[in-house]
Amino acid sequence: xxxxxxxxxxxxxxxxxxxxxxxxxxxxxxxxxxxxxxxxxxxxxxxxxxxxxxxxxxxxxxxxxxxxxxxxxxxxxxxxxxxxxxxxxxxxxxxxxxxxxxxxxxxxxxxxxxxxxxxxxxxxxxxxxxxxxxxxxxxxxxxxxxxxxxxxx
Numbered sequence: 001x002x003x004x005x006x007x008x009x010x011x012x013x014x015x016x017x018x019x020x021x022x023x024x025x026x027x028x029x030x031x032x033x034x035x036x037x038x039x040x041x042x043x044x045x046x047x048x049x050x051x052x053x054x055x056x057x058x059x060x061x062x063x064x065x066x067x068x069x070x071x072x073x074x075x076x077x078x079x080x081x082x083x084x085x086x087x088x089x090x091x092x093x094x095x096x097x098x099x100x101x102x103x104x105x106x107x108x109x110x111x112x113x114x115x116x117x118x119x120x121x122x123x124x125x126x127x128x129x130x131x132x133x134x135x136x137x138x139x140x141x142x143x144x145x146x147x148x149x150x151x152x153x
Contacts, residue, residue: 071115089148113132127146
């Protein structure tokens with residue numbers, strides 16, 4: 001009888017953890033606000049530049065791997081949103097990074113799972129991150145303000 005009770009408790013705990021994980025998947029999370037872009041001599045700046053994050057252009061950077069099934073869906077969503085924003089004042093770059101080929105950048109950005117998508121503004125500041133497959137509307141809403149130039153940049 002005790003074994004059955006333990007099994008039921010473990011099953012309930014698994015269901016709760018699964019619900020919590022699924023609830024956060026694909027959700028846009030704003031990154032910590034920082035006023036300054038990475039210093040040009042910093043490791044983070046060098047890694048982002050090598051990945052294609054350029055000054056003056058916002059970027060959507062997404063980590064993927066050959067063995068990652070959901071990464072194909074992220075490719076389609078990001079490509080669609082970037083294509084929609086192609087006529088913006090500052091059109092965003094679509095940058096895909098293979099986590100197996102660039103583990104140092106993944107470590108620097110604290111990527112813990114695939115797929116993970118980042119939004120960078122035109123100064124190279126991380127503005128948001130999404131774990132899982134983003135919804136196109138959420139990604140578009142998060143990227144649109146980054147494609148307009150402002151006085152502070």
